[in-house]
Amino acid sequence: MMVSVSGYPWRFAFVWIALLALTWLALFSPLTRGWNGACAALVLLAALVCIATATRRMRARRTSTQHVVRSIDAALASLPADLKRNTPLVLTIGEQGSVLSRVFDKSAVIVTDTAIWVRHDDPSKLMHLADALKRWRGGQGPDAVAWLMTSDDPASAVALQATLKRWRVAINEASRALGYRLPICIAMYATETRDRPLDCPWFGVSAPAPLDLPATAGQLSVLLGAFAERAMPEDRQPRAFTATQLDALARWAFEAVLPPLLDTRRGLQALTLNAFGVTAVAGPMLPDSLYGQFIAATTALDLPAAAGITQRYPLPIPLIRGIAPQPVRRALPVALAHAFAWLSVWFCAAAAASAWQNRALVSGVLAHMARYEAIPPAQDAARVDALTALKRDRDRLEHYASAGVPPRLGLGLYRGAPLLPVVNRLIAGYQPPAPAPSTIELDSMSLFDSGSSKLKSGSNRALIGALEMIKAHPDKRVLIAGHTDSVGSAGSNLALSEARAAAVRDWLADASGLSVTRFAIQGYGDTRPKAPNDGEAGRAANRRVEITLVPDCRVDRGDGFTHGHPACS
Structure with missing residues (x-):
């Protein structure tokens, strides 16, 4: 099947094809801005070359045959x-x-x-x-x-x-x-x-x-x-x-x-x-x-x-x-048919680009959702990073819902609307982890016999909570302070409180696998009572061991040593 070129508006056809290509690059292209600019420049250059060639050939044809046409008109x-x-x-x-x-x-x-x-x-x-x-x-x-x-x-x-x-x-x-x-x-x-x-x-x-x-x-x-x-x-x-x-x-x-x-x-x-x-x-x-x-x-x-x-x-x-x-055989109907055919090709290319980009959008949002749901609550930092990506997706989907879907995602192929409620539900369901207790207070009588700094055989049950808190915060240092009541001399009470703090430290270091340098101990004796020592209830409240998590204030200067205080509060 031949295509008529006699009287065919080639220049109009080239302009039409160039406009369709530029429109596709501007509205539907999945390429980057740089690639779109380069392709647009090539389209314009090719259109100008084709238009110039068609003009030159048209003039050459008319020049070579105008004498014959004049002869026919005269006859x-x-x-x-x-x-x-x-x-x-x-x-x-x-x-x-x-x-x-x-x-x-x-x-x-x-x-x-x-x-x-x-x-x-x-x-x-x-x-x-x-x-x-x-x-x-x-x-x-x-x-x-x-x-x-x-x-x-x-x-x-x-x-x-x-x-x-x-x-x-x-x-x-x-x-x-x-x-x-x-x-x-x-x-x-x-x-x-x-x-x-x-x-x-x-x-x-x-x-x-x-x-x-x-x-x-x-x-x-x-x-x-x-x-x-x-x-x-x-x-x-x-x-x-x-x-x-x-x-x-x-x-x-x-x-x-x-x-x-x-x-x-x-x-x-x-x-x-x-x-x-x-x-x-x-x-x-x-x-x-x-x-x-x-x-x-x-x-x-x-x-x-x-x-x-x-x-x-x-x-x-x-x-x-x-x-x-x-x-x-007029050229205009043929040219219009070709223009419609090129428009059909443009629509198919635009639909393909829109479908591809909609698929990429849905795949990206689903991947962020899957990543967020796969992170356990204990890894809160990773969950916050995944939540940030979900919030960006939420903002983009909400912008499309309010301002309209861009052409590159349009043509009836947009599939982001059903994802917005799911993303909002995941963001709303985020719960930050409960803050770790800064201090755990243990009853000395549950850990030690009266006047002793040796842990009882069943005291590990009382220390399990402190051990879990320490493992959950590996970036913190541990301060263990011992306290006694006022029974006995002040010196013996001070030594006893410090010895009990050291015993708790040794057990926790051994159970957690942490170096003892991560721990600091302090004995206060009866100098910091919580209640009056004139009654049995008050003296029982004062006999205690306090375990506190504090930031590590040591500074690593790159020389292999740490400088400063071991712990600070």
């Missing part, structure tokens, strides 16, 4: 304005300086009752001429190509093949430019040495559909045979000579001319042959031409090379009548 100036659309237009091609000059003389255009015949002899510009004629006719391109050949043109097989290939490529390029296969009419002239003009009709086949070569050859033979048989007795011999000559010309064309034009084995697209015909005209004959050599090898005809008159060659008007006119 049709006295005719009705709608004639150029209602009358078939035929591109008439052939080798320069041979058959075309004998058909058109010095004219570029011939207008008949059947068609408008436009002369052209340059294969390299055939595409430009076809494009100009389609513009001139308001979207209706040429209806056919009439390829005029004489039997004496090719001087060698190599020259014939080169000519056929050159025009075949040119016709295919013109067809691609117009957007449809150009019907081809091949008209061949056989010359006879006569002293008066030869009134010979056209013998050929013409149809709306491509011709079948074997069937066409058979029909031509029948027509030529009938032409010779229906002659008057005095004209029977000249007619038989003409019929035989034309039959040989047709057979030579079917063997040497038409197969290369219809062959698809060489990678070229075959031409659409809708008409073929032969006729005879008065003119000089060249026995050394390819056709003359074919006549000499296959028939008994004698082709004299004597000079004679040369008549003007007739146009193949009967052959054109069987070719169906081409409909109007």
